[in-house]
Amino acid sequence: MNMMEILKEVGRGKRGARDLNYAEAEAAAELIMTRSATPAQIGAFFAAERIKMESIAELEAFVNVCRKYAHRFPMQEGIDFAGPYDGRKSSFIATFATAFLVAAHGVPVTMHGSAPLPPKWGITLPLLLQEMGVASETMTHEAATHAAKLTDVLFAASEQWCSPLRELRTIREELGLRTVLNTAEKLVDYGASPYIVFGVFHNTVFDKMAQLMQQLNYRRALIVQGCEGSEDLFIDRPTRTYLLANGEVSLQVIDPEMYGLDSVVPELNWTPAEQLRITEEVLQSTAPLAFSNQVLLNGAVRLFVAGRVNSIEEGLYTCKPLLENGVAWDLYCRWREAMLTNEMKTGAILSEPRLH
Incomplete structure (x- = not known):
């Protein structure tokens, strides 16, 4: 056709x-x-x-064609954190700190994202990396995978790893609408992970997304109606989720109050600098309790999705010492150092005079 x-x-x-x-x-x-x-x-x-x-078949086709044109780096038995590429405006990006907590327990993590996109135009993960001094849009695949080999945390800049997404950005920006790519780009699965946590905004798409996850052959998947349509569970109220496991799908409402974690979230003026500051405070156990509890809950749930613990309660017991004893913080520091070292190498290469 x-x-x-x-x-x-x-x-x-x-x-x-x-x-x-x-x-x-x-x-x-x-x-x-x-x-x-x-x-x-x-x-x-x-x-x-x-x-x-979009129908399920249409979404599946776009995901598979995106994957066809993408660079991938398999993270053995890893979990993919699939959040919104249009970013956040009014909530903490808990998934970033959670990545190092989960990886500290030995579960490889893949994160991915791009510069802000419509319709939300919020704060995205590359803006946090930029605040760290890492320009993800110019980072080579080799640099990102080197950091992943050292720490089990992979960050894929989507428009570097799947170049058609970069070429379509102008059209998407001019439209200003949500498109089929807003879903497909989150499922490119750069780490070839058998497990995924996937954020949705409306619970009306739970059934469709669950069927799509089955079509894409994820071993276990958690579809989360989280903060601003993200994969992050709320800490101040229950979160609706769909769990796909053993070929079956079940609705699960995860209530932080059940685990003694419910907290009042402070109102902050979120900027990339503030997001990074709170992330680092969480990993050093100096953040406001709500943000630390949110990362603990998200870490526990993701260990459960990855089959590393048998319950969310066990996940919390596993995650708490990793956060309190500085294990997750040490891993973050190693990852940051690897990313910055590669950034300096890339900068040196780009600044070298060319011989004619």
């Missing part, structure tokens, strides 16, 4: 449009990811899908 034929199917309006089958959606994804379709056609497709809403 060519793009005009595809647009005739998805662009008939709310009542007339139909879902594409997998082969048709795969063809559309190929045309878009290779830029064989024109910018106008790509924008029209994204807008039409936004009105119609």
Whole structure:
């Protein structure tokens, strides 16, 4: 199929449009990811899908085509932290500190993200790295994987690791809408992980996302209606989640009060610098209790998803000493040093005069 034929199917309006089958959606994804379709056609497709809403087959096709054009670095028995690429505006990015807590127990972690995108245009993980002095958009795959080999924490800058996403940024920015890529880019799975925690904004997509996770063959997955649509569980109220395990899906409401962790979250003016400051305070056990408790709860739940503990309670007992004894902080320091060392090497290479 060519793009005009595809647009005739998805662009008939709310009542007339139909879902594409997998082969048709795969063809559309190929045309878009290779830029064989024109910018106008790509924008029209994204807008039409936004009105119609993506089917499971369409999402699966876009995920698989994104993976086809992505660089991947397998993290054995690892867990993927799949949060929103449009970032956060009013909540703590607990997943960043949680990564080092989970990895401190020996579970490889993959994080990924890009510069802010629509519709939220919030604070994203690369902005935290930038605050550390790491320009993730220019970091080589080798530099990121070197840090991962040392610490079991991989950060993949999505537009470096999947170049079609970089090439489509301008169109997405001009549209200003959520598109099919807002879901697909979170599932590229740069670490080839069998486990995933995946954030959603509305609980109406739980069933669809659970079926998609099954199609993508994750061994265990937790779909979280978390802070600002992220994979982070709330600490001041219960969080609705869907757990996929052993081929079965179950609704689980995780209430921090059940574990004596419920806390009042301080109101802060979130900036990348503030996000990084609180992250480092959590890892040094000097942060406000709410943020430390939030990281503990998220760490415990993710160890459970990865099959390393048998319950959330056991996860909390496992995570607490890793945080209090400085093990997670030491791991973060090693990762930061590796990332900064590679940043300096990259900078030196880029600044070397060229011989003519």
